[in-house]
Amino acid sequence: LVQVDGSSYRQPGARLLVDTEGRVLAGAISGGCLEGDVAARAAEVCATGRGVRLMYDLRADLEAIWGFGAACDGIAHLLLEPLPDPSWLADVDAIRSRRQNGAVLTVLDGHGGGSSCAVLDGDAATGTWRPIGNQVHGIAAPELRESARAAQRTAHPLLHDLCDDAAALFIEPLVAPIALHVIGAGRGAEAFVHIARAMEWEVTVIDHRPAVLAELHLPIEVTTHVATDVVTHVVTHVVRADQTDAFQTLLASLPQDGRTAIALLSHIFDVDLAWLTALLPLPVAYIGVLGSRTRASQLLDAVDTALGARGTALTERMRHRLHAPIGLDLGGESPASIALSAIAEIEAVIHGRPAGFLRERQSPIHARTPTPRVFEHDGPVSSKCDAGLADRPA
Incomplete structure (x- = not known):
């Protein structure tokens, strides 16, 4: 499409x-x-x-x-379009699995046809275009990188008009799957995994209690591993992390980017405090904590003290990233309902949406006029596409 x-x-x-x-x-x-x-x-x-x-x-x-x-x-x-050689799809899958920027370039010719012609591996400014088969059309267009950059920044495909015999280039950014780290394998963790896997998210379950991890009932296609190291190349990871482990070493092996969400479900104050102190400075999109508003306030005070002892301030950006109590106000109280509300909240945060009723949304529903997102590492607006995003009303 x-x-x-x-x-x-x-x-x-x-x-x-x-x-x-x-x-x-x-x-x-x-x-x-x-x-x-x-x-x-x-x-x-x-x-x-x-x-x-x-x-x-x-x-x-x-x-x-x-x-x-x-x-x-x-x-x-x-x-x-025909797919005589699907090998380039493996490149696409590898780029997404590595959680690197990328894109697929499709030429739409002026005669009612078209074909996929190249895969971008990496960021638009520095990445490499790999032709698909013998296709090279449009890769050398000087303005292509700026259009690809806009597609990557917004995570929305776009059409780029050319001046020659081609009608346009369709630039489709390769967006990494959402990575969900569930910390605490107690009551409710299974519901988080099942719902997240239905969304085709990558899921990691982390706990310091081997017996609790062993009792998890996960989707049948999931391969589980109980160890102190993260095992890669599986859909869902189950990782044992002792409280005395170096949190930063474990976290370094997990995705921690703008499409990463973390749910703290241990409901053990000291465990949540240790994890939250390590997690809040990370550039992830979402951190949710199970528990009451009062408990969340106590946790933040304790985290502020712990970070201060390390010479790090608890910033407003960190506070904004934290969602405690976790989840949207859906009204349910069962573990499955809590998991549903939390995953719905994550989905809204990742897509920069307010999570209200669609019938009350004044602007179009879909991505043609997206609600503006805050990109934490953005520099100054430098293109018409970026300026358009910044100027759009919610």
Whole structure:
């Protein structure tokens, strides 16, 4: 899905994988109304070896046209391209797994076709463009890096117009999956893992009690490890961390970036204090602590004292990063309800949204006019794309 005009269930960057027999193998590009028709065209595209762009006007009477009856009130522009050599997808997966900046570049030609042509490995300013197959179109465009930088900064795909025979370049940033570190494997931790895995997040469970870790009932596809070191290349990690361990050594082996969230669930004051003292200075997006507002205030006072003893101040940015009590006000009290409210809060924080009712949102729902985010390491606004983001109202 490369462009949307009006309303659409999915947004640009949504992908679908189908085979020549018209079977949907993975992904989605709509709420279910377009997949069948798109898949039916796969054999022809593979036979010709050329990509083709499709436009679905969802504002029309789709019940009469295709029997969809979607009434989505928008226009979806798609590129359907053959995939004779899928090896470049492994590069994409590796870049996302390393949690490095990257992007996929797709050329949309002036003849109604197009194809994926390059993968950017790294930041737009310093990364390397790797051509896909023999494709090199558009990689040398001098303004490409600035557009790729804007896509990476906003985490939203964009169309970049060219002046030659190509209609545009579609730049899709490679956004790392959200990493959730659950500290404390007691009551409720399993619900956090199950819900987060349903969201396809990377999950690490950390505790200093081997017996509690051993009793966890995790998703069947999860490989568990009880050790003092983090085991990589698994969907969910289970890590034993003694209170006497060097927290910084353990944390250095885990993701700690703008798409990292941490949930402190131990409900043991001294354990939470030690972890929170180590965690608050990190550049993560979210830290949530289980417990009451009074307990949270006591924890912050103790953390302030501990950081002060190390010569570090408890800043307003650290306070803003902390969510205690954890979660949105959904009203539920069960461990599963608490996990749901916390993960919903994390999702809102990561996407820079206020987590209110969509029916009360005044601006468009989707990413075409996103709610502004605060980038902790941003420098001065230096491009029209960045300035546009900064000026948009919430």
